Amino acid sequence: MQSRSILVPVLLFVAAVMFLRAPFMIDAAPYESTMGLIQRIFYFHVPSAMVMFLSALVCGVASAVYLAKRSPRADAVAVSAAELVVVFGLIVLVTGPIWARKAWGIWWQWDARLTSALVLWLIFVSYLLLRRFAGAGSEMLAAAVGVFGMANVPFVYWSVNVWRTIHPNTNVVASLIPEMRVPFYWCTAAFLLLYAALLLTRLRLEGSRMQLEAAYAELED
């Protein structure tokens, strides 16, 4: 507990410093030839998407552990990660169309990555809805959804990808010139740190909740 209360501010501090530095690095990076300024969204959009997928993975693994072991900690991790999937997914789904508006001339394209991000986001929104509205005992049910949600990530991506693709490929990152690559990795690292900090903070809330439940139980005894 003690180490965590120090860890979160430290993580946040490092992330904050990195975020402060990021705009200057992005500004210093050269313009992409066809997309120009709008390409700068990419430095936030892609790391958010990475964090979103990572968080879905975390939620799925934690849900599987909860199903197998019934450990309340795993459930706490799962619900925290699911919330963060929704938060970062929202960022991806809003910044994506803003970029598309400029690059493709339309707000929404039924392209593979956008669509699969939307489907993934919907799965985790339904996860939160289930937890909110299913009543007592919904943790176990939500864990099932979490496992299916994670297993679905490659399927959704794969099926939508075959269905249609006009999104820039993943190898865009590899083909970036160094001047663009450095700020990109910088931003990715900053987002990952921010994610870790938010996840730990959210877990802390869940920990306090458990404490509260335990106190209620104690009061009844």
Place this chain on the structure above:
Amino acid sequence: MGFLNTVWTIARKDLVIEARSRELAYTTLFFSVSVVLVFSFSFVVEGVALTDAAAGILWVSIAFAGTLALGRTFERERQSDTLKALLLSPVERPAIYIGKLVGVLLLMLVVEAVVTPVVGLLFQAPLDRAPLLLVGLLVTGTLGFAGVGTLFAAMLIRAQSRDVLLPVLLYPITVPLVIAGVRGTAAIFAAEPNLAVAQAWLSMLVFFDAVFLTLALWVFGPVMGE
């Protein structure tokens, strides 16, 4: 008592109940045909259906009717808490899951046996072009949908607001199945059919089914433990 025996006992019980009232078959069938009709208003422009409309409408009506059938099937098990009685009996949990799945699957296939010709008739879809492939797509797609649906409907049986939560959970998770089903069927129905593409989607559906059913079998026990 063998596993398959148990599965058949449970599935046959559902079929006997359904054969007696035919409530689900009639209502689900009528519902899916109405869905076809409603969607045709938006996909038929000046008397001509949009490209691939037939495939899309067919799968949408299957998904909608399937949700209805799932909800109602488990409502029957809820009425006198009989799902609990099944769980109390000394049979393996996966046998209960598969038994219920077989019942739902057969019901949905019966509905599809009627809706598919209706769609074929109304949209001039060439059902006879690759009948085996079409049946394969329908069966595997329905199996995956019913597989996930049976798990979710069973686990929601005790939950509040289960009627809304079932489609809310089911539709996003079955997106890959629906895409594969629609695209595969569309490849068969297209003006220039591409059967190789349809076959590729079919094998994808088989793969999805394998993964979804394995997961569902694993998850069913712990989820119904409560």
Place this chain on the structure above:
Amino acid sequence: MKKCGLCFLLLMACLAAPMLALQPPATQPPTSANEFVPLSEAAPREVLPATPLVFYAYGFVWVTLLGYVFTIWRRMAQVERDLADMQRRLKDGGSAR
């Protein structure tokens, strides 16, 4: 409990700082794009001004993250309040017995 509140103040401060600091830079590139960048490097003719779009995107990222942190903070405060209330009741109950 105090430590926790402090931690959150710090968290808010950490997040607020980059937001304040970030927004001017985010709007900076357009000026450089319009005035300083040589033609060869400049973006191709843009029908739609990109500046506000980039600005909205970055703004949205920060508003969302801050909004989320705010909800965590509010829920945390609620739980802490309940917990304090609980512990007081436990203590009262203990002395009454």
Place this chain on the structure above:
Amino acid sequence: MDRPGASPGVSFAVSVDFDTVHVDDVSRHYGRRRALAHVTLQAQQGEILGLFGPNGAGKSTLISILSTLLRPSGGGVRYGAHTVAETGDALRGQIGVLGHDLYLYGDLTARENLRFFGRLYGLDRLEARVTDALARARLSDRADDRAGSFSRGLRQRLAFERALLHDPRLVLLDEPFTGLDDDSAQVLIERLGTLRDAGHIVVMATHDFDTAEAVVNRSLCVDRGRAWPVADGAGTLRERYRRTLAERV
């Protein structure tokens, strides 16, 4: 039904049998609500244990935990030398439950209901057992009517025989007298007496003091998730229950 030792009809790879049930410091909560708090009790072969208490006191939760369907949040239940974790499926074959919701398919006939559950329990001589059970429920002449067309009392009788069809060691009854007329209640009482003498363990939750008094060996008072033995001494069961409750509050 004669039954020394394990039931002959149920064929499991592992034969699970037990002569006592121990509930050890069991708690259960639903979210924040405490349904059971540190309940400890024991029930033995040849004994009818009555659980009495107001609505929502935790009687049904206790029955559910004994039936293996609900996991306790704390504490544990032992069935002789067995626990649910070790011998889940086989153990359930030795437990019969009459729930509040009766567990009957309204669209199946009385006979089909019994036959279906008999198959699930893997019973031999199934048809003979079903006919016997229908006779005991005094439903022989309505055996082929849909269970949904029965009155509550008839369904209650059928559900009771359904719960006992596989001759379980542990019999759990949740409000078995609901909807029964005096005559049927009397038959049920006699049947419970036979079960007790045949070496079953019967745990029964009920409100019906006057009917149950004739047959229970031991009574527990369940209130707000806790259980206490009903005080001995003078007076009817209802009076002693009132006294116990008053002393505890």
